Amino acid sequence: MAQIRGARGSRAKASVRSATKSKTREPRVATASVEGSSSTEARLLDCALTIFAEKGYSATSVRQIIDAAGVTQPTLYYYCDDKADLFKRLVRQKYEESHQQLDSVLQQIDGCEERLRTLVRRSFEYCVADPRIPRLMFQTYFGPPIEGIAEFLDELTATRFALVTRLMRDGMKSGELKRADPEFLALSFCNLMDQPINLFARMSHPKRYLTSKLADAIVELFLRGGG
Amino acid sequence: MAQIRGARGSRAKASVRSATKSKTREPRVATASVEGSSSTEARLLDCALTIFAEKGYSATSVRQIIDAAGVTQPTLYYYCDDKADLFKRLVRQKYEESHQQLDSVLQQIDGCEERLRTLVRRSFEYCVADPRIPRLMFQTYFGPPIEGIAEFLDELTATRFALVTRLMRDGMKSGELKRADPEFLALSFCNLMDQPINLFARMSHPKRYLTSKLADAIVELFLRGGG
DNA sequence: TTACCAACCTAACGACCGTTAGGTTTCACG
DNA sequence: CGTGAAACCTAACGGTCGTTAGGTTGGTAA
Incomplete structure (x- = not known):
């Protein structure tokens, strides 16, 4: 669990995972809105916000989020460590x-x-x-x-x-x-x-x-x- | 569903279930404390209160409640319709x-x-x-x-x-x-x-x-x- | 003695959960 | 062209959930 760090601490799937830092993935293009056209990560975060807000953290399943974002579950886990990490990033x-x-x-x-x-x-x-x-x-x-x-x-x-x-x-x-x-x-x-x-x-x-x-x-x- | 009724609306397992009233089950003896000696129903309610209060309604499983009360799951469902009914009765x-x-x-x-x-x-x-x-x-x-x-x-x-x-x-x-x-x-x-x-x-x-x-x-x- | 019912039990049912192993595609770079 | 990594996918894994079908018991009433 390491230290309380200000950094995000996600990504780096197959690599060591012991490094606390791990650079943040930024979208390739600077997209403004969060329509279907924006980056997958932004869409995931926005859909997560919507559903988390509506039904609460625990009652929201990652399946509901990825359905709304139009991706699959491993895609979500590609962008964040787990459900809790997704929530924390968002908030x-x-x-x-x-x-x-x-x-x-x-x-x-x-x-x-x-x-x-x-x-x-x-x-x-x-x-x-x-x-x-x-x-x-x-x-x-x-x-x-x-x-x-x-x-x-x-x-x-x-x-x-x-x-x-x-x-x-x-x-x-x-x-x-x-x-x-x-x-x-x-x-x-x-x-x-x-x-x-x-x-x-x-x-x-x-x-x-x-x-x-x-x-x-x-x-x-x-x-x-x-x- | 029916109407908003003041009554409990539990019990009557095998019977019609359409009746909104259904008489309340009272303990055979008037027990005071909620130790292991009190009635099963009172013990269930008290354990439910403790665990619900600690972890919240959704994060509490009926298994945790019946474990604490020392009974089995059908026993809980003998005394109330479902988890929500248990909570409502309590509160x-x-x-x-x-x-x-x-x-x-x-x-x-x-x-x-x-x-x-x-x-x-x-x-x-x-x-x-x-x-x-x-x-x-x-x-x-x-x-x-x-x-x-x-x-x-x-x-x-x-x-x-x-x-x-x-x-x-x-x-x-x-x-x-x-x-x-x-x-x-x-x-x-x-x-x-x-x-x-x-x-x-x-x-x-x-x-x-x-x-x-x-x-x-x-x-x-x-x-x-x-x- | 027999019949019954309240008060419990064992043992599952199907559904959903978070997570991941192990691909495939696309594309920039050498 | 070949390599590698980023960005996704299909298909499951093991676990927990609320609930119930179908018993067994023990006391009470006829």
């Missing part, structure tokens, strides 16, 4: 994409309230843009533990929790927030933000639910309370 | 137990803030008393949808959401809460209350996490905000 990519952007945007903003507002609004936008991602992530994170997956998700979500905790600490330092346990505040805020997303993702994603109005209402409730 | 019983008590206690209390405080405190107490129950319920509710189970849980949790919504409406009527969408407030409050429970249930349930101090902090944050 890590999507997560880091949004997380890094969110992080850099927040650093350019002053004031706790405005930061929180931006955090919620941006998160909502990401989720509306592709509801499969939050649906898969929340379902898997809050669902029954899956060996090799649960720890991976814990690690991912910890980085976001750390970000929010930092926001809370800063808010307390600047006097915008009352003195309190920053982790309690961060957890509470994440709950207020995440569960509407979760609700949205597991319904038939009505277009007008995750609005910026709702985002602001959440921040308002968090800061000023409902009483 | 319905535990849920209604706590929900009814909670409901009646809340009706004897005046004042929104005191009611909310009691709601959270009591919920915490239930969860500390047997963490398997919230763990199983949240895991299954927030996890990937399971045919025949998801709708069942939606129905159950809707009753509690209605209760909380009523509290919010009353609070707004009495002026203790600002005018706002009562469902938004109810959802937000449930999030603030449930996720710490969820966190507690999926960790190794540290004795001193779901304290009445945390309960009060949640109500305080909900009413007065963190800003």
Whole structure:
């Protein structure tokens, strides 16, 4: 099992497999969309995302994925080590994409309230843009533990929790927030933000639910309370 | 399929099966604990709860349950229609137990803030008393949808959401809460209350996490905000 | 004594699962 | 042209799953 490495660690079928690195296979042409015309690997990842999000990781069989992608099972195993690796690749990519952007945007903003507002609004936008991602992530994170997956998700979500905790600490330092346990505040805020997303993702994603109005209402409730 | 009925709807193996009612099998003696000495049915239910809570509904096989209970597979199918029926029986019983008590206690209390405080405190107490129950319920509710189970849980949790919504409406009527969408407030409050429970249930349930101090902090944050 | 039924059992059934051994095709490169 | 590797394929492997057909037992009622 080696170390926790940032690298993908797939491929290299017939070779030694003891090497932890193993270079990443990149598509020969830079394809944009994920239609039937795109690369096999991209199609596999996208179909996997769709079906994983719909039925959950465990209830999705690799056969369903390869059927949707129009390939056979060994093809899937050519591109990833196993089902878990497929999932991790998928989620890590999507997560880091949004997380890094969110992080850099927040650093350019002053004031706790405005930061929180931006955090919620941006998160909502990401989720509306592709509801499969939050649906898969929340379902898997809050669902029954899956060996090799649960720890991976814990690690991912910890980085976001750390970000929010930092926001809370800063808010307390600047006097915008009352003195309190920053982790309690961060957890509470994440709950207020995440569960509407979760609700949205597991319904038939009505277009007008995750609005910026709702985002602001959440921040308002968090800061000023409902009483 | 038939209608949505309150009754259990198990048993009646070789008989017609079209009858929706079917009387409930009660143990011949009233056994208290769930040791090896109690009735087979109670032992099955308790073992099912333990393993379902630990690994989730789908990842739990009936073989694991009957092994833990010390019986064979046909015995399990003698007491319930199938795996889903076993789960529903389990959850319905535990849920209604706590929900009814909670409901009646809340009706004897005046004042929104005191009611909310009691709601959270009591919920915490239930969860500390047997963490398997919230763990199983949240895991299954927030996890990937399971045919025949998801709708069942939606129905159950809707009753509690209605209760909380009523509290919010009353609070707004009495002026203790600002005018706002009562469902938004109810959802937000449930999030603030449930996720710490969820966190507690999926960790190794540290004795001193779901304290009445945390309960009060949640109500305080909900009413007065963190800003 | 006999008949019956609740309460269990042994032993399988068929379906599906993740994974892989061992090909074949295509094509860039020498 | 020949070689080799990338990108796929057919066809299975062994295992686990939920469920059940068809017993056996032991006590109770007629």
